[in-house]
Amino acid sequence: METSDTLNNRDKLLLAAIDLMAEKGYKGVSTKEIAAAAGVSEMTLFRNFGSKLNLLEAAVDRYHYSGEMQMIFNEKIVWDLRTDLLLIGQAYHEIMNRNRKMILIVLKDHELSGLRDKSQKHPRQLQEMLTNYFKTMQQQSKLIPTNAEAQAITFMWMNYGAFMSKLLSGESITSVTMQEFMESSIELFARALTP
Amino acid sequence: METSDTLNNRDKLLLAAIDLMAEKGYKGVSTKEIAAAAGVSEMTLFRNFGSKLNLLEAAVDRYHYSGEMQMIFNEKIVWDLRTDLLLIGQAYHEIMNRNRKMILIVLKDHELSGLRDKSQKHPRQLQEMLTNYFKTMQQQSKLIPTNAEAQAITFMWMNYGAFMSKLLSGESITSVTMQEFMESSIELFARALTP
DNA sequence: TTTAAATGTTAGTGATCACTAACAGCGAGA
DNA sequence: TCTCGCTGTTAGTGATCACTAACATTTAAA
Numbered sequence: 001m002e003t004s005d006t007l008n009n010r011d012k013l014l015l016a017a018i019d020l021m022a023e024k025g026y027k028g029v030s031t032k033e034i035a036a037a038a039g040v041s042e043m044t045l046f047r048n049f050g051s052k053l054n055l056l057e058a059a060v061d062r063y064h065y066s067g068e069m070q071m072i073f074n075e076k077i078v079w080d081l082r083t084d085l086l087l088i089g090q091a092y093h094e095i096m097n098r099n100r101k102m103i104l105i106v107l108k109d110h111e112l113s114g115l116r117d118k119s120q121k122h123p124r125q126l127q128e129m130l131t132n133y134f135k136t137m138q139q140q141s142k143l144i145p146t147n148a149e150a151q152a153i154t155f156m157w158m159n160y161g162a163f164m165s166k167l168l169s170g171e172s173i174t175s176v177t178m179q180e181f182m183e184s185s186i187e188l189f190a191r192a193l194t195p
Numbered sequence: 196m197e198t199s200d201t202l203n204n205r206d207k208l209l210l211a212a213i214d215l216m217a218e219k220g221y222k223g224v225s226t227k228e229i230a231a232a233a234g235v236s237e238m239t240l241f242r243n244f245g246s247k248l249n250l251l252e253a254a255v256d257r258y259h260y261s262g263e264m265q266m267i268f269n270e271k272i273v274w275d276l277r278t279d280l281l282l283i284g285q286a287y288h289e290i291m292n293r294n295r296k297m298i299l300i301v302l303k304d305h306e307l308s309g310l311r312d313k314s315q316k317h318p319r320q321l322q323e324m325l326t327n328y329f330k331t332m333q334q335q336s337k338l339i340p341t342n343a344e345a346q347a348i349t350f351m352w353m354n355y356g357a358f359m360s361k362l363l364s365g366e367s368i369t370s371v372t373m374q375e376f377m378e379s380s381i382e383l384f385a386r387a388l389t390p
Numbered sequence: 391t392t393t394a395a396a397t398g399t400t401a402g403t404g405a406t407c408a409c410t411a412a413c414a415g416c417g418a419g420a
Numbered sequence: 421t422c423t424c425g426c427t428g429t430t431a432g433t434g435a436t437c438a439c440t441a442a443c444a445t446t447t448a449a450a
Contacts, residue, residue, distance in 0.1 A: 009426090023305060025305065028306070032406095041428050043410090108304070108305075109220060110223070123364075149370070157357040161351070161354070184349055192382070
């Protein structure tokens with residue numbers, strides 16, 4: 001774990017909590033364990049956060065990312081299907097990977113579903129933006145007319161499946177690299193949807 | 196929960212354990228809770244299974260499905276891409292849905308990864324069969340030449356993502372039905388890969 | 391009816407959990 | 421130097437956990 005010495009105790013505890021909870025689940029790790037991993041006493045944990053749940057909430061507040069997708073759709077789209085899908089796909093995997101541990105934590109404990117919204121609200125937003133993107137591309141006759149919403153969710157589920165597979169079974173299932181997958185899947189969309 | 200009265204105590208306990216563990220995780224449910232849900236005393240649980248972990252292992256042994264995909268590839272393939280992908284996709288979702296609770300249980304507890312192999316060994320098998328299917332279709336000139344393995348994993352991840360999304364966030368994320376998704380995604384493969 | 395196996399009841403084990411009280415050591419700013 | 425806020429240590433709370441011992445009760449086959 002090795003939470004660096006340059007951090008203050010609060011941050012050491014937050015990072016240790018994220019690591020351990022992502023590995024063993026919220027219920028699977030004790031406050032004593034977290035404090036030990038952070039290199040502080042258990043009392044410091046309670047003095048700083050009051051309760052185990054507060055600690056997790058503080059961690060989610062502090063170390064979770066969102067809103068970048070919006071920027072990409074607003075500024076980086078060039079209205080070329082291959083280019084745009086690659087950009088969106090790469091951004092998606094980057095964001096999901098940064099939120100990896102958070103996703104694992106809320107995944108493992110049903111009672112934490114209140115936090116799930118925070119760490120997983122973007123999918124809905126992404127689906128809307130992607131649907132609008134496909135619709136616009138169709139209006140510009142750059143894509144054949146299809147159910148834009150279904151295409152959007154297909155693209156998302158494809159990448160979500162890839163991410164979750166790597167997340168849960170750790171690389172081992174296939175010899176296909178993420179790079180190959182991205183190229184192949186985008187080529188699939190391009191061949192199928194361009195006139 | 197309402198585990199029927201016609202079952203013997205062993206099966207009542209197995210079903211209650213599966214339900215509760217899928218909902219609250221292995222650690223999230225107590226033996227007392229499981230016994231109560233099964234309508235028997237806690238002692239009956241320990242007399243039948245010895246330990247909580249034995250109970251889960253017995254449940255996985257008894258109520259998990261696999262091997263059907265093999266039969267489909269051996270007997271039901273007609274070498275028409277749309278027909279075959281629809282069949283495979285539907286079978287995939289049926290199998291995953293039947294194993295739904297098992298998947299949730301092992302998902303939520305890292306220490307149960309020993310059981311994960313049992314309930315998730317088919318993906319690797321499926322990927323092989325699907326890759327061989329695409330290769331054969333290419334040799335028959337029914338598909339354009341592409342990276343068959345990448346196509347196979349793309350098809351699987353697409354459906355895995357759809358399944359996991361429904362499993363974890365319960366229908367709510369999109370208005371696209373499973374039926375629409377299947378049609379749209381298979382049409383995607385057909386348009387992209389047929390000459 | 392007798393008998394034996396399965397089950398229920400009760401009360402308890404020791405371990406672990408989240409969390410607290412009380413006090414002592416410490417370093418930095420005054 | 422004094423003080424104050426942060427920290428560590430120790431010892432503990434009461435709750436819950438998986439699991440057990442001992443005995444009473446039910447059930448069904450013989």
